[in-house]
Amino acid sequence: DTGVSQDPRHKITKRGQNVTFRCDPISEHNRLYWYRQTLGQGPEFLTYFQNEAQLEKSRLLSDRFSAERPKGSFSTLEIQRTEQGDSAMYLCASSLKADRTGGSQETQYFGPGTRLLVL
Amino acid sequence: KQEVTQIPAALSVPEGENLVLNCSFTDSAIYNLQWFRQDPGKGLTSLLLIQSSQREQTSGRLNASLDKSSGRSTLYIAASQPGDSATYLCAVRPPWHNDMRFGAGTRLTVKP
Numbered sequence: 001d002t003g004v005s006q007d008p009r010h011k012i013t014k015r016g017q018n019v020t021f022r023c024d025p026i027s028e029h030n031r032l033y034w035y036r037q038t039l040g041q042g043p044e045f046l047t048y049f050q051n052e053a054q055l056e057k058s059r060l061l062s063d064r065f066s067a068e069r070p071k072g073s074f075s076t077l078e079i080q081r082t083e084q085g086d087s088a089m090y091l092c093a094s095s096l097k098a099d100r101t102g103g104s105q106e107t108q109y110f111g112p113g114t115r116l117l118v119l
Numbered sequence: 120k121q122e123v124t125q126i127p128a129a130l131s132v133p134e135g136e137n138l139v140l141n142c143s144f145t146d147s148a149i150y151n152l153q154w155f156r157q158d159p160g161k162g163l164t165s166l167l168l169i170q171s172s173q174r175e176q177t178s179g180r181l182n183a184s185l186d187k188s189s190g191r192s193t194l195y196i197a198a199s200q201p202g203d204s205a206t207y208l209c210a211v212r213p214p215w216h217n218d219m220r221f222g223a224g225t226r227l228t229v230k231p
Contacts (some may be wrong), residue, residue, distance in 0.1 A: 004162075033217070042123070042208050042221025043163070056217055091162055107153070108219070109163040 002026060004111035006092050013082055020078045021114045022061055025094030032075050034067055035091040036060065037088045050097065050108060055100060082118045089113045121146045123211055132199055133230050140194040140225045147182035147187045150212040154183050157224065159216035166207075167194070172228045193215050199229045 013019050025032045031050050035043035046065070047057045051072040061067075064082075069075040079086055091092045093108040122145045132138050142152070151170050155163040167176045167183040169192070175184040182195040188189055206224040213220070 001203070022212050031217070040223065042210070042223050043219075044221070045218035046219045058218060093163075101141045105150075107168050109165065110155075113160075 002108060003037040004092055004094050004109055006090075006111040008114055009015050010115050010117075012119065014119050015082060015084060017082055018078065018080045019082060019116065020076055021090055021092075021116075023075045023077070023092030023094075023111060025073070025075070025092070026096075027073075029094035029096045030072070030099055031095045032069055032105075033077070033093040033095070034077050035093065037091055037113070038087075045071075046077075076096055079116075082116075084118045087116055087118045089115050121149075121211060121213060123209060123222040125207075125209060126223060128223065129226040129228075131228040131230060134199060134201060135175075136199050136229075137195070137197050138199055140196070140207050140220055140227070142192040142194070143188045144211050144220075146213070147190050148214060149197045150214045152183075152185055152192050153210050153212075153219070153231050154181075154184050154192075155208045155210065157208060159206075163208065196227075199227075201229050201231050203227060203229050216218070217223065 034046040037043040047067050049069040060096040063087045064080045067077045091113045093110045095106045095108045124143045126141045126222050140141045154166045169176050169185040180197040185192045206226045208224040210219040210221040
């Protein structure tokens, strides 16, 4: 399978615990994105990386959230001191930025998501 | 701030019907617009991407149009099938940024 993979697919945790999610993008993709989706809503952008550099972060990404992409391949998203409001589906996507002129054709490919439930 | 709205929120049609899903956005300064499909509990599958300079894109039974000046896009599905049942989401990407803004989606049910 050469698509975007995410692990775990489901996570149940108690309020106050820390959780970490992993995303493995399509191997040749240099851009990686994290989104959060709550029931009945579209995904909301959290952050994105180009190679190992984190270039944009949403205001939704509070200081309890941290994301890394240490070698420009897989990425992790950590949530510290989880709250019930963090319960959501966390989606990862990747894309290939070929060059300046090709950016408008850049398609994001999504993983299956990690569903988090904070009790 | 870009707002993306999708109408209707839910749609149920009999198999074989042609249908149109609507997406509107408040800021016409976009880089591109994408339509996605999402099955329950799953990730998103890209269906069509329309660059800001384009008016429409087609893939099989799907046709997406873009009218930037009026802030609208439509997704036309021809000869609908039960397998088309899913939530359809549109997303716009602003220039110089990578934070795509999504609508809440239209949940489509195609009845056999």
